[in-house]
Amino acid sequence: MxxxxxxxxxxxxxxxxxxxxxxxxxxxxxxxxGRTKTKRKGPTTIIPPLEEKALVNWEFQMQDAAHGVTLGSLKLKVAELCQMRATPFTNGVPGKSWWDSFRRRHPEITFRT
The missing domain is CATH 1.10.10 (Arc Repressor Mutant, subunit A)
Known part of the structure; x- marks a missing residue:
């Protein structure tokens, strides 16, 4: 732009x-x-960008320690991070749409079997 x-x-x-x-x-x-200030569209993220970066780093640290991170364990970690915040998550645990958005923002994250 x-x-x-x-x-x-x-x-x-x-x-x-x-x-x-x-x-x-x-x-x-x-x-x-000046009607458009940012390129980003859609709602704001639940977790601030700095905390999301820390979450990505945590995943890579777990990988380096040879501990696999599953989607379920990632969601539980996010629920733990958001424990004291008001979130739109059902029962405090993020759902599929959160995961899809997170994966789009952080394409370096992949799960392997």
Missing amino acids: AAALEAHDGGMSLRECSHQFGMSVNAIKAWME
Whole structure:
């Protein structure tokens, strides 16, 4: 987006920017007008990014110690982290949609059998 805005400031038309950078004209206009502040769409995360990074590091530490991390154990760890917070999780344990979003944010995490 920054490159598209710079190109537009340099004299390139919105339509040319749209084609060159693969974005819609409306998206570029929204950024120019300040209607869009971030690229991220959707609701905010339940766990702050710093804690998510710590969770990913915990998973890799468990892997280095030759202890496998299952999806169930990961969900229980998240439930433990969120114990004193109000969460939308059923019974305090994250569900499939949380896992799908977490996996999208952290593609370095994979489970093997």
